[in-house]
Amino acid sequence: MTFILGLTGGIGSGKSAATQWFETQGIQVVDADIVAREVVAGGQPALQQIQQTFGDWVLLANGELDRRALREHIFKEPAARQQLEQITHPAIRASIIQQLQAATSPYAILVSPLLFETGQHELTSHTLLIDANEELQIQRAAQRDDQQTEQIKQIIAAQMPRLQKQRMANDIVLNDGPLEQLYAQLSSLHLQYLARSETA
Ligand code: ADP
Numbered sequence: 001m002t003f004i005l006g007l008t009g010g011i012g013s014g015k016s017a018a019t020q021w022f023e024t025q026g027i028q029v030v031d032a033d034i035v036a037r038e039v040v041a042g043g044q045p046a047l048q049q050i051q052q053t054f055g056d057w058v059l060l061a062n063g064e065l066d067r068r069a070l071r072e073h074i075f076k077e078p079a080a081r082q083q084l085e086q087i088t089h090p091a092i093r094a095s096i097i098q099q100l101q102a103a104t105s106p107y108a109i110l111v112s113p114l115l116f117e118t119g120q121h122e123l124t125s126h127t128l129l130i131d132a133n134e135e136l137q138i139q140r141a142a143q144r145d146d147q148q149t150e151q152i153k154q155i156i157a158a159q160m161p162r163l164q165k166q167r168m169a170n171d172i173v174l175n176d177g178p179l180e181q182l183y184a185q186l187s188s189l190h191l192q193y194l195a196r197s198e199t200a
Pocket of ligand 1: 010013014143
């Protein structure tokens, strides 16, 4: 796989909607959020490392990660977050690379809400930001997840500011209209990406 598109955007910007459209065009997608969960699934080496580092209390009775307990621990001891990320980040990265390499579509997509924040954009050839103003982000995410506005605002505040992402992205799609408008913009980019993947 030579041409890899990194797709990102803040919560509620329309990343999933965009990703689903690319999938209808036959483009294979690796989702960094899913990979992050896979690498700490029961029996995975990263989970064993987490257990060795923090103790048996990180595991539930069924051998799965006790996410809540770990989250609370990290909240109380910020240094623990770094320890955890030293275990999970290399595992996530390795799995993403492996899955992207295995893709057989003309090009592949890595979708990640924290593409730039985590340096995952370095694994891609080109980046696309799905962009929407904060009001729309909140409205969409609240509708989708039944989440409180305050919680969504907190998530937005923890993500890289919109302006900075706009500066870093190679392409930007403003998703502030109906879905058809999003798809039309993606459609013209898709043709460009196909052309690039042929010459890459
Ligand atoms: P993200 O993955 O970036 O968090 P989603 O793609 O899940 O965002 O979009 C959030 C919600 O808003 C979803 O329910 C989605 O269907 C809806 N949505 C996204 N873009 C549009 C749009 N242009 N018009 C209407 N609804 C949209």
